[in-house]
Amino acid sequence: MKNRTLRTGDRQLIRDINMSLVVNAIRQHGPISRVDVARATGLGRSTVSGIVGMLLKEEFVREIGSGHPDSTSPAVGRPPVMLEFNPRSRFVVAVKLAPASITAAVTDLDANVVGLAERPISARLSEGAVRQQISEAVYAVVSDCRISMDRVIGVGVAVPGIVDSRTGVSISPQFFLWQNLPIRNLLEEEFGVPVFIDNDANAATLAEKLRGHGRQVSDFVCVTIGIGIGAGIIIDNKLYRGAVAGAGEIGHITIQEDGPECACGNRGCLEVFASDAALVREMKLMVESGCSSVITRIAAEENRGIDRPMIARAAKEGDDAALCVVRQAGEHIGVGLAMLVNTLNPEMIVVAGEAAMDFGNLLLEPIRDSIRRRSLSVLAQRLEVVESRLGDMIWIVGAASLVIDDFFGAPIYERHEHVAAVSIPDLMQGS
Numbered sequence: 001m002k003n004r005t006l007r008t009g010d011r012q013l014i015r016d017i018n019m020s021l022v023v024n025a026i027r028q029h030g031p032i033s034r035v036d037v038a039r040a041t042g043l044g045r046s047t048v049s050g051i052v053g054m055l056l057k058e059e060f061v062r063e064i065g066s067g068h069p070d071s072t073s074p075a076v077g078r079p080p081v082m083l084e085f086n087p088r089s090r091f092v093v094a095v096k097l098a099p100a101s102i103t104a105a106v107t108d109l110d111a112n113v114v115g116l117a118e119r120p121i122s123a124r125l126s127e128g129a130v131r132q133q134i135s136e137a138v139y140a141v142v143s144d145c146r147i148s149m150d151r152v153i154g155v156g157v158a159v160p161g162i163v164d165s166r167t168g169v170s171i172s173p174q175f176f177l178w179q180n181l182p183i184r185n186l187l188e189e190e191f192g193v194p195v196f197i198d199n200d201a202n203a204a205t206l207a208e209k210l211r212g213h214g215r216q217v218s219d220f221v222c223v224t225i226g227i228g229i230g231a232g233i234i235i236d237n238k239l240y241r242g243a244v245a246g247a248g249e250i251g252h253i254t255i256q257e258d259g260p261e262c263a264c265g266n267r268g269c270l271e272v273f274a275s276d277a278a279l280v281r282e283m284k285l286m287v288e289s290g291c292s293s294v295i296t297r298i299a300a301e302e303n304r305g306i307d308r309p310m311i312a313r314a315a316k317e318g319d320d321a322a323l324c325v326v327r328q329a330g331e332h333i334g335v336g337l338a339m340l341v342n343t344l345n346p347e348m349i350v351v352a353g354e355a356a357m358d359f360g361n362l363l364l365e366p367i368r369d370s371i372r373r374r375s376l377s378v379l380a381q382r383l384e385v386v387e388s389r390l391g392d393m394i395w396i397v398g399a400a401s402l403v404i405d406d407f408f409g410a411p412i413y414e415r416h417e418h419v420a421a422v423s424i425p426d427l428m429q430g431s
């Protein structure tokens, strides 16, 4: 590895366990008084005051409300000074690499988008061009937002396919031609700040955990449906990645043993039946057999070949053939998800991705029906299947979440501490 200096000062500060407890208490419960921070964290009041002083100096938190700003014990009857998290004290750069485009954004520390730019790329993007293309997109958006890279705590990158997030290597990106590309190293050399990369479905799942439906539940699956089909799995509030970072590749679950060949080499994978390409293939078959005149009219109006948005338009106009294509895809996806329900018993499945946005309930309802029919009823009864509310920002919020989740290290950090406190004999007794 080349010699490089990463600016990790802010991150080191938050890595202190007490600092982490205090800043997370203020993030989660703010506006909150110092006394209540002490109560929530179990730390002494003077410890809390010292830490809050540092956080104020670094602008991670700010004081609001009345009272003496420099007093930690306000006079009787005077409301205490309240503390709140300041999400604009630092920024995050989020990048989504898609088969035909790079999206780069600046977000605040709550993953709210401050600025965003999308530019087209070729799926034949060479290994050598990846660093340049990403850097150009990032520098453009950072400059548009008038932010210095000194205020950026890290860069998060969401990439399709298999990604080893620990080493930052894009192992097998599915839509691109490279293999084993060390994207994290390349970008850390470029930007001089910590870089985090993960599979796009995992990033979307973290977005749901930070900003979406996942805030309410500790065990859930987020499935993303569009060009490909993937899923991220949260177990006990933590993203489960698996042995070679391939957990959640549900697009390649076999749903028909002797089905058509898939790009992965297997036969009858879920993606063969329910990805964008599958929808378009089925729709064309319907047109050829004379089942849909609506889609032919729409294709003529929009002057392009049949695609997913067109099928969505036809379905919403009530075209039986389009509705049938969408329903079939939903039923197939439900078959794949039912396997996850019986294996993982999640509380919730969040359905996200471009197809979920285009079709909404037309896709959700057959997914729900199919899961209900094909998983154990006691598990299905307790399961909620909901549509993501994050829309097409899910990828950017997810890429930003990779950085934010690491920076504040909660709740995973606390959980590690908790696990470390359990001795080995305790664990053996429990088993």
Ligand SMILES: [Zn+2]
Residues within 6 Å of the ligand: 251, 252, 262, 263, 264, 265, 266, 269, 271
């Ligand atoms: Zn496959």
